[in-house]
Amino acid sequence: MTNLDKRKYEELARISKALAHATRLYIIHKLDEQEYCVKELTELVGADISTVSKHLTILKNAGIILDEKRGNCVYYKLQCRCVLAMFGCLTNVIDSNKNKMNAM
Amino acid sequence: MTNLDKRKYEELARISKALAHATRLYIIHKLDEQEYCVKELTELVGADISTVSKHLTILKNAGIILDEKRGNCVYYKLQCRCVLAMFGCLTNVIDSNKNKMNAM
DNA sequence: ACACTATTTGGCGATTTGACCAAATAGGCA
DNA sequence: TGCCTATTTGGTCAAATCGCCAAATAGTGT
Numbered sequence: 212m213t214n215l216d217k218r219k220y221e222e223l224a225r226i227s228k229a230l231a232h233a234t235r236l237y238i239i240h241k242l243d244e245q246e247y248c249v250k251e252l253t254e255l256v257g258a259d260i261s262t263v264s265k266h267l268t269i270l271k272n273a274g275i276i277l278d279e280k281r282g283n284c285v286y287y288k289l290q291c292r293c294v295l296a297m298f299g300c301l302t303n304v305i306d307s308n309k310n311k312m313n314a315m
Numbered sequence: 316m317t318n319l320d321k322r323k324y325e326e327l328a329r330i331s332k333a334l335a336h337a338t339r340l341y342i343i344h345k346l347d348e349q350e351y352c353v354k355e356l357t358e359l360v361g362a363d364i365s366t367v368s369k370h371l372t373i374l375k376n377a378g379i380i381l382d383e384k385r386g387n388c389v390y391y392k393l394q395c396r397c398v399l400a401m402f403g404c405l406t407n408v409i410d411s412n413k414n415k416m417n418a419m
Numbered sequence: 420a421c422a423c424t425a426t427t428t429g430g431c432g433a434t435t436t437g438a439c440c441a442a443a444t445a446g447g448c449a
Numbered sequence: 450t451g452c453c454t455a456t457t458t459g460g461t462c463a464a465a466t467c468g469c470c471a472a473a474t475a476g477t478g479t
Contacts (some may be wrong), residue, residue, distance in 0.1 A: 212341055212361055220337040220344075222403045232333035233324040237316055240324075249456060255362035257316055260438055264457055274412035283447060283455055290415070293407035300404055301327045308378035311394070353426060363469055368427055387425055387477060
């Protein structure tokens with residue numbers, strides 16, 4: 212793997228790692244429906260608010276979501292809806308696995 | 316997050332985690348071009364063969380690649396090319412980030 | 420059976436990740 | 450200013466991940 216390749220795939224992995232968590236995928240899914248503040252997401256997720264805040268930071272750093280402070284709250288929304296295609300991809304793999312299973 | 320949701324997003328995360336590594340993404344990319352045995356991939360990747368073997372196991376367990384023993388070697392290939400769409404998705408996010416940057 | 424090659428597995432140390440708690444920070448409002 | 454709510458940050462601990470080495474396994478050919 213050349214150095215150039217290495218950088219390229221580490222960049223891809225950086226985004227990919229940000230997606231590699233059930234809670235973060237769930238948050239993305241919810242933010243696709245509407246924007247939410249941290250407190251609201253915390254209730255939806257059902258974890259400590261500091262935990263949710265950290266997940267949001269990870270997604271933000273990956274450029275997947277955006278934050279906007281309004282009044283007392285920080286609202287998050289999807290930065291680019293192209294991540295939603297990821298769900299389709301992941302689901303395809305899962306379905307494809309199931310089909311392979313059934314075909315046995 | 317309901318129990319059903321939880322199961323669903325953990326399943327998605329399971330696949331997503333398998334992709335969350337530069338070397339594994341690189342392997343997928345190479346296997347898109349042609350099939351390779353472990354030894355060949357090891358040379359391409361430039362890591363210990365046991366390390367590469369473990370990466371391959373992770374990808375196999377996620378249903379992303381398939382192995383086939385022929386002669387002395389185990390050849391790996393993509394199980395479903397739908398994972399390739401994932402590269403497009405990840406690249407979109409990265410490009411989208413860059414565009415947002417430039418627009419500032 | 421023996422030697423040789425390819426691959427996987429087990430185990431270890433190092434690093435990263437994830438969850439919670441507690442404390443710090445930031446804004447709004449009385 | 451002081452209080453209250455929302456959010457982030459720092460710290461700690463447990464668990465997961467990663468990479469290598471060494472050993473085990475599997476198959477080929479002599």
